[in-house]
Amino acid sequence: MELTQVKSEFIITSNELSLKQMIDTLGFTGDYSGDKNDVLKNGQLRGESFIEFCTEYEDSLDIHEQYSKLVARVEGIKKNIISLLETGKICCRFCIVIKIEKGNTPAMYLNSEFINWLHELQAELEFDTYANPYNLEE
Structure with missing residues (x-):
């Protein structure tokens, strides 16, 4: 049985700084990263450097479980x-990615501590939701 899964991502981006400058200034590397001068598969430059922290997808019916792990x-x-x-x-962005399976939607609330934390980091909040099964014929 496939269960609804949730993961969280915290991404720091810069149009001005190289990845090396970001790492040197911040003092950490994150889980994933890229430089604004990286050449992408389509031949274009990435355009912004980034450092990303994330959780793995986990079975969950409450997004608070995943975002609180990443905040910690x-x-x-x-x-x-x-x-x-x-x-x-x-700039900072926090993304909550939700793969909804068979209509089992997770509880989606943001507690005041999380909202204050986002505000302190001037972070945008993004939700990516995917509903499965997805049938193009309907």
Whole structure:
């Protein structure tokens, strides 16, 4: 039986800084990263450097379980991020990805601690939702 799955991503981006400058200034690398000068498969430049922290997909019927795990991971480096945010050279985004299976939608609420945390990091919030099974014929 396939269950609804949720994962969270926290992404720091910069149009101005190279990946090396971001890592040197922030003092960490994250789970995934890329440089603004990387050439993509289509031959174009990436255009922005990024550092991403994420959880894996987990069976869940409550998104709070996943986003709170990622907040705990990032909390220890929050001061470094805020310092660089003050220069205007980076942006932050938090993404919650939900794969809904057979209509089993998870509880989706944002507690006040999480909202305040996003505000401190001037982070945008994004939801990516995918409903399965997906039938193009209907």
